Amino acid sequence: MEESESVWEDLSNIPADPPSKRKLCDKCKRPAVVCWCSALPSERITPRSNIILLQHPAEEKRCLRTAPMLQLGLAENKCLIFKGKRFPLTRHENLENILRQPNTILLYPSKASINIEELDSKEPSYNIVLIDGTWPQAKAIYASSPILHTIKQVKLVCRNISNYIIRTQPTEGCLSTLETAAEALSQLEMDPKYSELLVRPLHMLCQYQLDNGAVTHQSKEFLIKTKTYPKLIGKRLSKLLKSTNDNDESLTNFTKNGL
Template structure:
Protein backbone atom coordinates (compact mmCIF):
# COMPACT_ATOMS: atom_id res chain seq x y z
CA UNK A 1 0.00 0.00 0.00
CA UNK A 2 1.49 3.36 -1.09
CA UNK A 3 1.31 6.65 0.76
CA UNK A 4 -1.68 7.91 -1.26
CA UNK A 5 -3.72 4.81 -0.46
CA UNK A 6 -2.87 5.13 3.22
CA UNK A 7 -4.14 8.70 3.31
CA UNK A 8 -7.30 7.69 1.42
CA UNK A 9 -8.00 5.00 4.04
CA UNK A 10 -7.49 7.48 6.85
CA UNK A 11 -9.79 10.01 5.20
CA UNK A 12 -12.59 7.43 5.18
CA UNK A 13 -12.50 6.98 8.96
CA UNK A 14 -15.56 8.57 10.53
CA UNK A 15 -14.93 11.54 12.80
CA UNK A 16 -18.00 10.63 14.85
CA UNK A 17 -17.42 8.57 18.02
CA UNK A 18 -18.60 4.94 17.85
CA UNK A 19 -22.16 4.26 18.94
CA UNK A 20 -22.11 2.91 22.50
CA UNK A 21 -24.60 0.40 23.80
CA UNK A 22 -27.21 1.86 26.14
CA UNK A 23 -26.25 1.34 29.78
CA UNK A 24 -28.51 0.80 32.77
CA UNK A 25 -28.24 3.75 35.15
CA UNK A 26 -28.38 1.47 38.22
CA UNK A 27 -26.09 -1.49 37.52
CA UNK A 28 -24.13 0.30 34.74
CA UNK A 29 -24.30 -2.81 32.56
CA UNK A 30 -25.52 -2.79 28.94
CA UNK A 31 -29.32 -2.68 29.04
CA UNK A 32 -29.61 -5.97 27.19
CA UNK A 33 -27.80 -7.79 30.01
CA UNK A 34 -29.20 -5.76 32.91
CA UNK A 35 -30.34 -7.82 35.93
CA UNK A 36 -32.01 -4.99 37.86
CA UNK A 37 -35.50 -6.39 37.23
CA UNK A 38 -34.58 -9.25 39.60
CA UNK A 39 -33.57 -6.97 42.49
CA UNK A 40 -35.87 -6.93 45.55
CA UNK A 41 -38.89 -4.65 44.94
CA UNK A 42 -37.77 -2.77 48.05
CA UNK A 43 -34.14 -2.71 49.14
CA UNK A 44 -33.67 -5.00 52.13
CA UNK A 45 -32.98 -3.47 55.53
CA UNK A 46 -31.05 -5.90 57.78
CA UNK A 47 -29.96 -4.90 61.26
CA UNK A 48 -26.34 -5.69 60.41
CA UNK A 49 -24.34 -4.30 57.52
CA UNK A 50 -21.81 -5.74 55.10
CA UNK A 51 -18.33 -4.19 54.81
CA UNK A 52 -16.54 -5.32 51.64
CA UNK A 53 -12.77 -5.00 51.40
CA UNK A 54 -12.45 -5.32 47.64
CA UNK A 55 -9.30 -6.19 45.74
CA UNK A 56 -8.86 -3.79 42.77
CA UNK A 57 -8.97 -6.68 40.29
CA UNK A 58 -12.57 -7.46 41.26
CA UNK A 59 -13.80 -4.14 39.88
CA UNK A 60 -12.58 -5.16 36.41
CA UNK A 61 -14.63 -8.36 36.34
CA UNK A 62 -17.66 -7.96 34.08
CA UNK A 63 -19.56 -10.71 35.96
CA UNK A 64 -18.90 -9.61 39.53
CA UNK A 65 -21.64 -9.93 42.16
CA UNK A 66 -20.81 -7.12 44.62
CA UNK A 67 -23.01 -4.57 42.75
CA UNK A 68 -25.98 -6.93 43.15
CA UNK A 69 -25.40 -6.92 46.89
CA UNK A 70 -25.02 -3.16 47.12
CA UNK A 71 -28.20 -2.50 45.10
CA UNK A 72 -30.20 -5.19 46.89
CA UNK A 73 -29.52 -3.82 50.36
CA UNK A 74 -30.65 -0.48 51.75
CA UNK A 75 -28.31 2.47 51.44
CA UNK A 76 -25.32 2.26 53.81
CA UNK A 77 -26.01 -1.44 54.48
CA UNK A 78 -23.23 -2.44 52.10
CA UNK A 79 -20.06 -0.36 52.17
CA UNK A 80 -17.28 -1.09 49.67
CA UNK A 81 -13.65 -0.12 50.24
CA UNK A 82 -11.09 -0.83 47.52
CA UNK A 83 -7.42 -1.67 47.88
CA UNK A 84 -4.81 -4.30 48.64
CA UNK A 85 -4.19 -3.12 52.21
CA UNK A 86 -6.61 -1.81 54.82
CA UNK A 87 -7.16 0.70 56.25
CA UNK A 88 -5.46 3.48 54.30
CA UNK A 89 -6.04 7.26 54.62
CA UNK A 90 -8.33 7.15 51.57
CA UNK A 91 -10.67 4.67 53.31
CA UNK A 92 -12.96 7.12 55.07
CA UNK A 93 -14.09 5.93 58.53
CA UNK A 94 -12.99 2.34 57.83
CA UNK A 95 -10.53 2.16 60.74
CA UNK A 96 -13.27 3.24 63.15
CA UNK A 97 -15.58 0.57 61.76
CA UNK A 98 -12.95 -2.16 62.06
CA UNK A 99 -12.25 -1.22 65.68
CA UNK A 100 -15.89 -1.28 66.77
CA UNK A 101 -16.66 -4.12 69.24
CA UNK A 102 -19.53 -5.39 67.07
CA UNK A 103 -17.32 -5.90 64.01
CA UNK A 104 -16.60 -9.47 62.85
CA UNK A 105 -14.47 -10.76 59.99
CA UNK A 106 -15.79 -13.60 57.87
CA UNK A 107 -12.57 -15.57 57.41
CA UNK A 108 -11.97 -19.33 57.79
CA UNK A 109 -9.09 -19.21 60.29
CA UNK A 110 -8.49 -21.81 63.00
CA UNK A 111 -9.97 -19.45 65.60
CA UNK A 112 -13.11 -18.60 63.61
CA UNK A 113 -16.41 -19.48 65.27
CA UNK A 114 -19.72 -20.36 63.67
CA UNK A 115 -21.49 -17.08 62.86
CA UNK A 116 -24.65 -18.54 64.40
CA UNK A 117 -22.91 -18.52 67.79
CA UNK A 118 -22.78 -14.72 67.91
CA UNK A 119 -24.95 -13.03 70.50
CA UNK A 120 -28.27 -12.34 68.79
CA UNK A 121 -29.16 -9.77 71.46
CA UNK A 122 -26.74 -7.26 69.97
CA UNK A 123 -28.49 -4.70 67.79
CA UNK A 124 -26.25 -5.12 64.77
CA UNK A 125 -22.90 -6.32 63.49
CA UNK A 126 -20.43 -5.06 60.93
CA UNK A 127 -19.75 -8.18 58.84
CA UNK A 128 -16.44 -7.73 57.05
CA UNK A 129 -15.83 -9.74 53.86
CA UNK A 130 -12.71 -9.77 51.71
CA UNK A 131 -13.84 -9.58 48.08
CA UNK A 132 -11.37 -11.33 45.80
CA UNK A 133 -9.96 -14.71 44.85
CA UNK A 134 -8.63 -16.89 47.65
CA UNK A 135 -4.96 -15.90 46.97
CA UNK A 136 -5.99 -12.22 46.87
CA UNK A 137 -7.94 -12.57 50.11
CA UNK A 138 -4.97 -14.18 51.86
CA UNK A 139 -2.67 -11.41 50.60
CA UNK A 140 -5.02 -8.70 51.85
CA UNK A 141 -5.32 -10.41 55.23
CA UNK A 142 -1.53 -10.73 55.53
CA UNK A 143 -0.89 -7.09 54.60
CA UNK A 144 -3.60 -5.69 56.91
CA UNK A 145 -2.56 -6.42 60.54
CA UNK A 146 -5.76 -4.90 61.94
CA UNK A 147 -7.78 -7.78 60.45
CA UNK A 148 -6.12 -10.37 62.68
CA UNK A 149 -7.34 -8.42 65.73
CA UNK A 150 -11.00 -8.69 64.73
CA UNK A 151 -13.23 -11.51 65.99
CA UNK A 152 -13.36 -14.04 63.17
CA UNK A 153 -16.41 -16.05 62.12
CA UNK A 154 -17.16 -18.67 59.49
CA UNK A 155 -20.16 -20.05 57.65
CA UNK A 156 -21.08 -23.69 58.05
CA UNK A 157 -23.44 -24.51 55.23
CA UNK A 158 -24.22 -27.22 52.70
CA UNK A 159 -25.32 -24.61 50.15
CA UNK A 160 -23.94 -25.05 46.62
CA UNK A 161 -23.09 -21.93 44.66
CA UNK A 162 -25.60 -20.68 42.09
CA UNK A 163 -22.76 -18.95 40.26
CA UNK A 164 -22.64 -21.85 37.80
CA UNK A 165 -20.89 -19.97 34.99
CA UNK A 166 -17.72 -19.56 37.07
CA UNK A 167 -15.44 -22.33 38.27
CA UNK A 168 -15.24 -22.44 42.08
CA UNK A 169 -12.27 -24.04 43.91
CA UNK A 170 -14.44 -26.36 46.03
CA UNK A 171 -18.05 -27.45 46.30
CA UNK A 172 -18.58 -25.25 49.37
CA UNK A 173 -17.29 -22.02 47.81
CA UNK A 174 -19.78 -19.19 47.36
CA UNK A 175 -19.65 -15.92 45.50
CA UNK A 176 -19.39 -12.66 47.43
CA UNK A 177 -23.12 -12.06 46.99
CA UNK A 178 -24.07 -15.54 48.19
CA UNK A 179 -21.67 -15.38 51.13
CA UNK A 180 -23.13 -12.09 52.35
CA UNK A 181 -26.70 -13.29 51.86
CA UNK A 182 -26.03 -16.52 53.75
CA UNK A 183 -24.27 -14.64 56.56
CA UNK A 184 -27.20 -12.25 57.00
CA UNK A 185 -29.75 -15.07 56.89
CA UNK A 186 -27.89 -17.10 59.51
CA UNK A 187 -27.14 -14.14 61.75
CA UNK A 188 -30.65 -12.68 61.65
CA UNK A 189 -32.44 -16.02 61.30
CA UNK A 190 -34.31 -14.86 58.23
CA UNK A 191 -34.13 -16.58 54.85
CA UNK A 192 -35.31 -13.46 53.00
CA UNK A 193 -31.69 -12.56 52.25
CA UNK A 194 -30.81 -15.87 50.60
CA UNK A 195 -34.20 -15.95 48.88
CA UNK A 196 -34.16 -12.46 47.37
CA UNK A 197 -30.59 -11.17 47.11
CA UNK A 198 -29.39 -13.91 44.76
CA UNK A 199 -32.19 -13.52 42.20
CA UNK A 200 -30.09 -11.16 40.00
CA UNK A 201 -27.40 -13.86 39.94
CA UNK A 202 -29.93 -16.33 38.50
CA UNK A 203 -30.81 -13.82 35.78
CA UNK A 204 -27.15 -13.19 34.98
CA UNK A 205 -26.33 -16.89 34.72
CA UNK A 206 -29.40 -17.66 32.61
CA UNK A 207 -28.51 -14.95 30.10
CA UNK A 208 -24.94 -16.20 29.85
CA UNK A 209 -26.05 -19.82 29.41
CA UNK A 210 -28.60 -18.81 26.78
CA UNK A 211 -25.82 -17.10 24.86
CA UNK A 212 -23.18 -19.79 24.73
CA UNK A 213 -21.76 -20.05 28.25
CA UNK A 214 -21.54 -23.49 29.82
CA UNK A 215 -22.14 -24.74 33.33
CA UNK A 216 -18.91 -24.98 35.34
CA UNK A 217 -18.24 -27.67 37.93
CA UNK A 218 -15.95 -26.89 40.85
CA UNK A 219 -12.29 -27.89 40.73
CA UNK A 220 -13.01 -30.22 43.63
CA UNK A 221 -15.71 -32.03 41.61
CA UNK A 222 -13.45 -32.30 38.55
CA UNK A 223 -10.58 -33.68 40.64
CA UNK A 224 -12.75 -36.26 42.38
CA UNK A 225 -14.16 -37.28 38.99
CA UNK A 226 -10.67 -37.54 37.46
CA UNK A 227 -11.61 -34.82 34.98
CA UNK A 228 -9.28 -32.03 36.13
CA UNK A 229 -6.79 -31.31 33.29
CA UNK A 230 -3.90 -30.04 35.44
CA UNK A 231 -1.69 -31.27 38.24
CA UNK A 232 -2.90 -30.29 41.71
CA UNK A 233 -0.65 -27.77 43.43
CA UNK A 234 -0.05 -27.53 47.18
CA UNK A 235 -2.32 -24.49 47.55
CA UNK A 236 -5.29 -26.17 45.86
CA UNK A 237 -4.69 -29.42 47.72
CA UNK A 238 -4.73 -27.56 51.05
CA UNK A 239 -7.86 -25.66 50.07
CA UNK A 240 -9.74 -28.83 49.18
CA UNK A 241 -9.22 -30.12 52.71
CA UNK A 242 -11.28 -27.23 54.10
CA UNK A 243 -14.81 -28.27 53.20
CA UNK A 244 -18.13 -26.65 54.17
CA UNK A 245 -16.47 -23.35 55.14
CA UNK A 246 -16.67 -19.90 53.60
CA UNK A 247 -13.86 -19.34 51.09
CA UNK A 248 -13.53 -16.33 48.78
Protein backbone atom coordinates in the same frame (compact mmCIF):
# COMPACT_ATOMS: atom_id res chain seq x y z
CA MET B 1 -7.58 8.44 -11.74
CA GLU B 2 -11.22 7.52 -11.26
CA GLU B 3 -10.23 4.63 -8.97
CA SER B 4 -8.11 6.98 -6.84
CA GLU B 5 -10.99 9.42 -6.52
CA SER B 6 -13.30 6.58 -5.50
CA VAL B 7 -10.91 5.53 -2.69
CA TRP B 8 -10.71 9.07 -1.36
CA GLU B 9 -14.48 9.37 -1.51
CA ASP B 10 -14.85 6.18 0.54
CA LEU B 11 -12.38 7.46 3.10
CA SER B 12 -14.16 10.78 3.37
CA ASN B 13 -17.37 9.00 4.34
CA ILE B 14 -15.79 7.38 7.42
CA PRO B 15 -17.15 9.18 10.52
CA ALA B 16 -14.55 11.11 12.51
CA ASP B 17 -16.06 10.14 15.84
CA PRO B 18 -15.82 6.57 17.18
CA PRO B 19 -18.99 4.46 17.00
CA SER B 20 -21.31 4.94 19.95
CA LYS B 21 -21.08 2.36 22.71
CA ARG B 22 -23.93 0.17 23.79
CA LYS B 23 -26.42 1.90 26.05
CA LEU B 24 -25.58 1.27 29.71
CA CYS B 25 -28.01 0.83 32.57
CA ASP B 26 -27.91 3.81 34.92
CA LYS B 27 -27.98 1.55 37.99
CA CYS B 28 -25.80 -1.50 37.38
CA LYS B 29 -23.68 0.16 34.62
CA ARG B 30 -23.97 -2.94 32.46
CA PRO B 31 -25.13 -2.89 28.84
CA ALA B 32 -28.93 -2.61 28.84
CA VAL B 33 -29.31 -5.94 27.03
CA VAL B 34 -27.60 -7.81 29.90
CA CYS B 35 -28.93 -5.69 32.77
CA TRP B 36 -30.09 -7.71 35.79
CA CYS B 37 -31.76 -4.83 37.69
CA SER B 38 -35.26 -6.21 37.06
CA ALA B 39 -34.33 -9.10 39.38
CA LEU B 40 -33.41 -6.81 42.28
CA PRO B 41 -35.80 -6.67 45.26
CA SER B 42 -38.78 -4.39 44.52
CA GLU B 43 -37.69 -2.35 47.54
CA ARG B 44 -34.13 -2.26 48.79
CA ILE B 45 -33.82 -4.41 51.91
CA THR B 46 -32.82 -2.85 55.22
CA PRO B 47 -31.17 -5.34 57.59
CA ARG B 48 -30.07 -4.42 61.09
CA SER B 49 -26.50 -5.42 60.29
CA ASN B 50 -24.12 -3.83 57.78
CA ILE B 51 -21.97 -5.43 55.09
CA ILE B 52 -18.40 -4.13 54.76
CA LEU B 53 -16.55 -5.30 51.64
CA LEU B 54 -12.76 -5.04 51.51
CA GLN B 55 -12.35 -5.30 47.76
CA HIS B 56 -9.18 -6.09 45.85
CA PRO B 57 -8.72 -3.52 43.02
CA ALA B 58 -8.80 -6.28 40.39
CA GLU B 59 -12.43 -7.08 41.26
CA GLU B 60 -13.67 -3.80 39.80
CA LYS B 61 -12.51 -4.91 36.33
CA ARG B 62 -14.48 -8.16 36.36
CA CYS B 63 -17.65 -7.92 34.28
CA LEU B 64 -19.34 -10.79 36.16
CA ARG B 65 -18.73 -9.60 39.71
CA THR B 66 -21.52 -9.87 42.29
CA ALA B 67 -20.72 -7.03 44.71
CA PRO B 68 -22.85 -4.48 42.77
CA MET B 69 -25.87 -6.79 43.14
CA LEU B 70 -25.37 -6.73 46.89
CA GLN B 71 -24.92 -2.97 47.04
CA LEU B 72 -28.05 -2.31 44.95
CA GLY B 73 -30.16 -4.91 46.74
CA LEU B 74 -29.53 -3.50 50.21
CA ALA B 75 -30.60 -0.09 51.47
CA GLU B 76 -28.21 2.79 50.93
CA ASN B 77 -25.16 2.69 53.25
CA LYS B 78 -25.96 -0.87 54.30
CA CYS B 79 -23.21 -2.20 52.02
CA LEU B 80 -19.98 -0.22 52.08
CA ILE B 81 -17.13 -1.03 49.68
CA PHE B 82 -13.52 -0.09 50.39
CA LYS B 83 -10.92 -0.81 47.70
CA GLY B 84 -7.28 -1.67 48.28
CA LYS B 85 -4.66 -4.35 48.84
CA ARG B 86 -4.32 -3.60 52.55
CA PHE B 87 -6.61 -1.99 55.08
CA PRO B 88 -7.18 0.57 56.39
CA LEU B 89 -5.48 3.32 54.39
CA THR B 90 -5.82 7.05 54.95
CA ARG B 91 -8.27 7.29 52.06
CA HIS B 92 -10.58 4.73 53.70
CA GLU B 93 -12.72 7.22 55.57
CA ASN B 94 -14.15 5.84 58.85
CA LEU B 95 -13.06 2.27 58.04
CA GLU B 96 -10.66 1.95 60.98
CA ASN B 97 -13.41 3.08 63.34
CA ILE B 98 -15.74 0.43 61.92
CA LEU B 99 -13.13 -2.33 62.17
CA ARG B 100 -12.46 -1.52 65.83
CA GLN B 101 -16.08 -1.62 66.93
CA PRO B 102 -16.92 -4.54 69.25
CA ASN B 103 -19.80 -5.69 67.04
CA THR B 104 -17.58 -6.06 63.96
CA ILE B 105 -16.95 -9.60 62.72
CA LEU B 106 -14.77 -10.91 59.90
CA LEU B 107 -15.91 -13.77 57.69
CA TYR B 108 -12.61 -15.57 57.30
CA PRO B 109 -11.86 -19.30 57.67
CA SER B 110 -8.94 -19.11 60.10
CA LYS B 111 -8.23 -21.64 62.84
CA ALA B 112 -9.66 -19.16 65.34
CA SER B 113 -12.94 -18.64 63.48
CA ILE B 114 -16.17 -19.83 65.06
CA ASN B 115 -19.46 -20.85 63.51
CA ILE B 116 -21.53 -17.75 62.83
CA GLU B 117 -24.42 -19.44 64.62
CA GLU B 118 -22.42 -19.26 67.86
CA LEU B 119 -22.50 -15.46 67.96
CA ASP B 120 -24.46 -13.74 70.72
CA SER B 121 -28.05 -13.57 69.52
CA LYS B 122 -28.68 -10.63 71.86
CA GLU B 123 -26.38 -8.37 69.83
CA PRO B 124 -28.73 -6.02 67.94
CA SER B 125 -26.55 -5.75 64.83
CA TYR B 126 -23.14 -6.57 63.39
CA ASN B 127 -20.69 -5.08 60.94
CA ILE B 128 -20.02 -8.10 58.72
CA VAL B 129 -16.64 -7.76 57.00
CA LEU B 130 -15.92 -9.79 53.85
CA ILE B 131 -12.80 -9.85 51.69
CA ASP B 132 -13.84 -9.60 48.05
CA GLY B 133 -11.27 -11.23 45.76
CA THR B 134 -9.76 -14.51 44.72
CA TRP B 135 -8.43 -16.84 47.41
CA PRO B 136 -4.78 -15.72 46.91
CA GLN B 137 -5.88 -12.08 46.90
CA ALA B 138 -7.92 -12.56 50.06
CA LYS B 139 -5.01 -14.25 51.83
CA ALA B 140 -2.67 -11.44 50.76
CA ILE B 141 -5.07 -8.78 52.01
CA TYR B 142 -5.46 -10.57 55.33
CA ALA B 143 -1.71 -11.00 55.74
CA SER B 144 -0.97 -7.34 54.99
CA SER B 145 -3.74 -5.93 57.20
CA PRO B 146 -2.84 -6.58 60.86
CA ILE B 147 -6.03 -4.96 62.12
CA LEU B 148 -8.02 -7.82 60.59
CA HIS B 149 -6.25 -10.27 62.89
CA THR B 150 -7.75 -8.53 65.92
CA ILE B 151 -11.36 -8.85 64.76
CA LYS B 152 -13.58 -11.73 65.88
CA GLN B 153 -13.53 -14.21 63.02
CA VAL B 154 -16.47 -16.33 61.98
CA LYS B 155 -17.27 -18.86 59.27
CA LEU B 156 -20.37 -20.12 57.54
CA VAL B 157 -21.02 -23.82 57.87
CA CYS B 158 -23.61 -24.65 55.26
CA ARG B 159 -24.24 -27.22 52.55
CA ASN B 160 -25.41 -24.79 49.91
CA ILE B 161 -23.99 -25.16 46.41
CA SER B 162 -23.18 -21.90 44.69
CA ASN B 163 -25.57 -20.61 42.05
CA TYR B 164 -22.63 -18.89 40.40
CA ILE B 165 -22.45 -21.77 37.94
CA ILE B 166 -20.72 -19.87 35.14
CA ARG B 167 -17.51 -19.61 37.17
CA THR B 168 -15.29 -22.42 38.44
CA GLN B 169 -15.29 -22.62 42.24
CA PRO B 170 -12.38 -24.11 44.24
CA THR B 171 -14.53 -26.48 46.32
CA GLU B 172 -18.14 -27.60 46.43
CA GLY B 173 -18.93 -25.30 49.40
CA CYS B 174 -17.60 -22.05 47.93
CA LEU B 175 -20.06 -19.21 47.56
CA SER B 176 -19.81 -15.91 45.73
CA THR B 177 -19.45 -12.66 47.69
CA LEU B 178 -23.15 -11.98 47.14
CA GLU B 179 -24.24 -15.43 48.30
CA THR B 180 -21.97 -15.34 51.35
CA ALA B 181 -23.28 -11.97 52.50
CA ALA B 182 -26.88 -13.01 51.87
CA GLU B 183 -26.45 -16.26 53.83
CA ALA B 184 -24.73 -14.45 56.71
CA LEU B 185 -27.56 -11.91 56.91
CA SER B 186 -30.18 -14.66 56.79
CA GLN B 187 -28.54 -16.47 59.70
CA LEU B 188 -27.86 -13.38 61.83
CA GLU B 189 -31.25 -11.78 61.19
CA MET B 190 -33.00 -15.17 61.27
CA ASP B 191 -34.85 -14.31 58.08
CA PRO B 192 -34.51 -16.36 54.86
CA LYS B 193 -35.54 -13.44 52.65
CA TYR B 194 -31.93 -12.28 52.35
CA SER B 195 -30.68 -15.51 50.81
CA GLU B 196 -33.82 -15.70 48.65
CA LEU B 197 -34.17 -12.14 47.32
CA LEU B 198 -30.60 -10.88 47.11
CA VAL B 199 -29.37 -13.70 44.87
CA ARG B 200 -32.04 -13.33 42.18
CA PRO B 201 -29.89 -11.03 40.01
CA LEU B 202 -27.19 -13.70 40.06
CA HIS B 203 -29.68 -16.27 38.76
CA MET B 204 -30.65 -13.87 35.98
CA LEU B 205 -27.03 -13.16 35.07
CA CYS B 206 -26.12 -16.85 34.92
CA GLN B 207 -29.19 -17.75 32.88
CA TYR B 208 -28.42 -15.05 30.32
CA GLN B 209 -24.83 -16.27 30.01
CA LEU B 210 -25.97 -19.89 29.61
CA ASP B 211 -28.53 -18.87 26.97
CA ASN B 212 -25.74 -17.19 25.02
CA GLY B 213 -23.11 -19.88 24.90
CA ALA B 214 -21.69 -20.13 28.42
CA VAL B 215 -21.44 -23.58 29.99
CA THR B 216 -22.03 -24.79 33.52
CA HIS B 217 -18.80 -25.03 35.52
CA GLN B 218 -18.14 -27.74 38.09
CA SER B 219 -15.90 -26.99 41.06
CA LYS B 220 -12.22 -27.91 41.00
CA GLU B 221 -12.93 -30.28 43.86
CA PHE B 222 -15.57 -32.11 41.77
CA LEU B 223 -13.31 -32.26 38.71
CA ILE B 224 -10.44 -33.67 40.76
CA LYS B 225 -12.64 -36.28 42.41
CA THR B 226 -13.96 -37.38 39.02
CA LYS B 227 -10.44 -37.28 37.53
CA THR B 228 -11.45 -34.73 34.88
CA TYR B 229 -9.40 -31.78 36.14
CA PRO B 230 -7.19 -30.73 33.17
CA LYS B 231 -4.22 -29.39 35.16
CA LEU B 232 -1.71 -30.66 37.68
CA ILE B 233 -2.80 -30.15 41.28
CA GLY B 234 -0.63 -27.70 43.19
CA LYS B 235 0.31 -27.95 46.85
CA ARG B 236 -2.07 -25.17 47.86
CA LEU B 237 -5.08 -26.82 46.22
CA SER B 238 -4.18 -30.24 47.63
CA LYS B 239 -3.88 -28.80 51.13
CA LEU B 240 -7.19 -26.95 50.81
CA LEU B 241 -9.09 -30.00 49.59
CA LYS B 242 -7.57 -32.22 52.30
CA SER B 243 -8.57 -29.71 54.97
CA THR B 244 -12.09 -29.51 53.54
CA ASN B 245 -12.49 -33.29 53.48
CA ASP B 246 -11.03 -33.78 56.97
CA ASN B 247 -13.28 -31.18 58.55
CA ASP B 248 -16.30 -31.88 56.32
CA GLU B 249 -16.91 -28.14 56.23
CA SER B 250 -16.75 -25.41 53.61
CA LEU B 251 -13.41 -23.66 54.04
CA THR B 252 -13.73 -20.83 51.56
CA ASN B 253 -17.29 -19.61 51.62
CA PHE B 254 -16.26 -16.03 51.02
CA THR B 255 -14.31 -16.40 47.77
CA LYS B 256 -15.63 -16.90 44.27
CA ASN B 257 -12.86 -16.80 41.69
CA GLY B 258 -10.66 -19.77 42.45
CA LEU B 259 -7.30 -20.45 44.00
